[in-house]
Amino acid sequence: MPKLRRVLIANRGEIAVRVIRACFDEGIESVLAVSAADRESLGAELADRVVVIGPAAAAESYLDLDRVVSAAKVSECDGLHPGYGFLSERPELAAACAEGGIAFVGPSEEAMRRSGDKATARALARELGVPINEGSDVVGSEQQAREVAERIGYPVLLKAAGGGGGRGMRRVEAATELAGAWAQASGEAEAAFGDGRIFVERYVRHARHVEVQVLGDGRGGAIHVGHRDCTLQRRYQKLIEEAPAYGLPPALDAEIKDASRRMISALGYAGAATCEFLVDPDRGSAGFLEINARLQVEHPVSEMVTGVDIVREQLRIAGGEGISAGQEEIEVSGHAIEVRINAESPARDFAPSPGTLAKWVVPEGTGVRVDTACFPGWTIPPHYDSLLAKLIVGGADRTDALERTRRALRHLRVEGVETTAGFALDLLGDADVVAGRVHTRWVEEEFIDGWNASNEAAAAASNEEAA
Amino acid sequence: MIVTVGEDRLHVSRDPLPEGASLAAPATAAPASGAPAAGPVAAGDPPPPAVAKASSGAGPPTAPPPAAAPAEVPESGTKIESPSVGLFWRSPSPGAPPFVEVGQQIAAGETVAIVEVMKLMNHVASPVDGVVTAILVENGAPVEFGQAIVVVDPQG
Numbered sequence: 001m002p003k004l005r006r007v008l009i010a011n012r013g014e015i016a017v018r019v020i021r022a023c024f025d026e027g028i029e030s031v032l033a034v035s036a037a038d039r040e041s042l043g044a045e046l047a048d049r050v051v052v053i054g055p056a057a058a059a060e061s062y063l064d065l066d067r068v069v070s071a072a073k074v075s076e077c078d079g080l081h082p083g084y085g086f087l088s089e090r091p092e093l094a095a096a097c098a099e100g101g102i103a104f105v106g107p108s109e110e111a112m113r114r115s116g117d118k119a120t121a122r123a124l125a126r127e128l129g130v131p132i133n134e135g136s137d138v139v140g141s142e143q144q145a146r147e148v149a150e151r152i153g154y155p156v157l158l159k160a161a162g163g164g165g166g167r168g169m170r171r172v173e174a175a176t177e178l179a180g181a182w183a184q185a186s187g188e189a190e191a192a193f194g195d196g197r198i199f200v201e202r203y204v205r206h207a208r209h210v211e212v213q214v215l216g217d218g219r220g221g222a223i224h225v226g227h228r229d230c231t232l233q234r235r236y237q238k239l240i241e242e243a244p245a246y247g248l249p250p251a252l253d254a255e256i257k258d259a260s261r262r263m264i265s266a267l268g269y270a271g272a273a274t275c276e277f278l279v280d281p282d283r284g285s286a287g288f289l290e291i292n293a294r295l296q297v298e299h300p301v302s303e304m305v306t307g308v309d310i311v312r313e314q315l316r317i318a319g320g321e322g323i324s325a326g327q328e329e330i331e332v333s334g335h336a337i338e339v340r341i342n343a344e345s346p347a348r349d350f351a352p353s354p355g356t357l358a359k360w361v362v363p364e365g366t367g368v369r370v371d372t373a374c375f376p377g378w379t380i381p382p383h384y385d386s387l388l389a390k391l392i393v394g395g396a397d398r399t400d401a402l403e404r405t406r407r408a409l410r411h412l413r414v415e416g417v418e419t420t421a422g423f424a425l426d427l428l429g430d431a432d433v434v435a436g437r438v439h440t441r442w443v444e445e446e447f448i449d450g451w452n453a454s455n456e457a458a459a460a461a462s463n464e465e466a467a
Numbered sequence: 468m469i470v471t472v473g474e475d476r477l478h479v480s481r482d483p484l485p486e487g488a489s490l491a492a493p494a495t496a497a498p499a500s501g502a503p504a505a506g507p508v509a510a511g512d513p514p515p516p517a518v519a520k521a522s523s524g525a526g527p528p529t530a531p532p533p534a535a536a537p538a539e540v541p542e543s544g545t546k547i548e549s550p551s552v553g554l555f556w557r558s559p560s561p562g563a564p565p566f567v568e569v570g571q572q573i574a575a576g577e578t579v580a581i582v583e584v585m586k587l588m589n590h591v592a593s594p595v596d597g598v599v600t601a602i603l604v605e606n607g608a609p610v611e612f613g614q615a616i617v618v619v620d621p622q623g
Contacts, residue, residue, distance in 0.1 A: 033552070036613055052611040053552040060551075061612075066585035071552045073585075074609030096585075 011083025035061035133287025135201035162195030166236030218270025358416035
């Protein structure tokens with residue numbers, strides 16, 4: 001198959017800009033599908049062509065599969081990149097592209113179904129001897145869930161088989177809480193994903209979230225591009241990501257990379273995939289969680305420490321050109337940290353803070369990358385998520401990268417909207433974060449109350465001064 | 468507002484219509500060389516029609532030209548905009564007479580065109596009574612959301 005000639009980008013914001021850039025680098029024409037609210041976006045300015053597909057509401061634009069595929073057809077694209085979020089994990093989109101003779105930049109419909117469903121992905125992992133966190137397959141009733149929980153011991157997690165992002169997920173500390181949690185989790189899973197299936201898993205109290213970036217060529221070949229640590233989260237939303245994941249025992253490190261490659265290879269998967277693991281530092285063990293069958297928000301940290309351009313590789317794979325590097329060529333060097341800068345107010349429980357960017361200055365340069373769709377004067381549409389930018393900073397080692405990230409955050413100048421940059425700066429200065437003594441619930445359980453208190457104290461002090 | 472009946476969607480707009488910032492090629496074509504031909508009329512009866520019949524399988528067949536070629540937009544009149552990205556069709560099925568011609572008197576709610584999105588036929592209805600003064604897109608051409616497609620003069 002010849003390389004792709006013209007690619008429709010079915011997304012918005014920073015990731016649209018990122019994919020446009022990769023198209024530029026690959027010599028591919030980019031066509032950006034936008035909603036009416038994004039006509040003036042940075043992506044619309046940068047793309048070779050723009051197609052307005054629908055009104056601002058995502059349901060009638062970025063989430064409308066028919067309109068997206070129609071846009072690719074009427075603009076005569078031979079490829080479609082879904083970005084992340086929106087339609088990116090819908091097997092129906094991969095199928096519609098295949099049917100329309102458009103190369104979907106991602107896995108086949110079947111590979112996406114098999115990897116995207118947590119239950120089948122776990123079954124695959126078990127088949128391949130990949131370690132899985134203790135737990136069950138899909139359970140059909142509260143009683144079955146209770147039996148599994150008794151067997152593996154409380155606390156347990158109830159998780160939606162078809163879901164993600166924390167929806168349809170409930171922690172159960174004791175048997176008495178199970179009935180309520182079951183009703184909530186299955187109801188929420190049904191509402192959010194139209195799929196009420198639930199499975200039960202041992203809850204790891206001090207878990208770290210570690211994931212392996214993999215590229216598959218669609219013919220059974222696969223390489224890993226190192227791993228990342230995404231432990232710093234708030235309500236299951238990642239705040240800060242790093243590459244590589246630090247401090248893993250060497251055997252565990254090798255095991256999860258190898259396991260990830262084997263799974264993606266067995267799926268005949270094409271494109272970028274991420275295999276997620278829950279690492280239990282107390283036991284020195286890892287359990288497979290799920291496969292994300294798409295490009296991830298935090299892919300740039302892997303790019304920074306390996307030099308691999310993951311989005312260009314995606315385009316090459318979709319165009320039938322294969323992966324440009326072999327496993328032996330992938331070397332991880334230094335350390336990279338990504339901070340998500342959201343238009344949110346941390347002091348007001350992270351409420352969205354839309355508005356117009358009166359000032360937008362970012363400290364970009366060697367070793368400091370900013371992936372964003374922001375520019376001074378831009379009005380952030382209120383219809384979509386609050387991600388403004390990703391600040392990605394490299395350093396010789398983790399200590400250096402942390403220091404340089406803090407320095408970069410202090411030089412970020414944003415006016416007109418509130419952002420999470422100051423919160424991230426405080427987080428990255430915390431002794432536990434610097435020492436790596438954190439877990440996935442650490443921000444909520446150990447950090448945020450103290451941060452709120454000192455924040456309020458500082459606000460009160462400055463009010464007093466003003467008065 | 469979009470009314471869905473079976474596989475057909477009816478788009479009715481009462482909003483003041485802003486300039487559809489079309490990014491298609493600049494104007495070249497004259498309005499509307501409709502090609503009426505023999506054949507059953509599947510839709511397009513006087514009001515209230517619009518939501519009647521347009522089977523999803525029998526989409527108009529001709530391949531679209533690479534880009535839309537809108538005509539000049541008259542200054543006055545109500546500009547009816549495309550409710551979606553898709554292909555613009557002037558008649559309910561191949562060979563059928565067009566829904567409307569320039570100079571024709573139409574009533575509010577009457578279908579003026581179809582915008583096809585992946586075999587889904589979206590009937591676009593006029594929000595006003597009036598006379599069709601321009602058809603801005605060629606039959607079968609791609610259109611974008613918000614692009615002006617037909618102009619109706621309510622004074623007419």
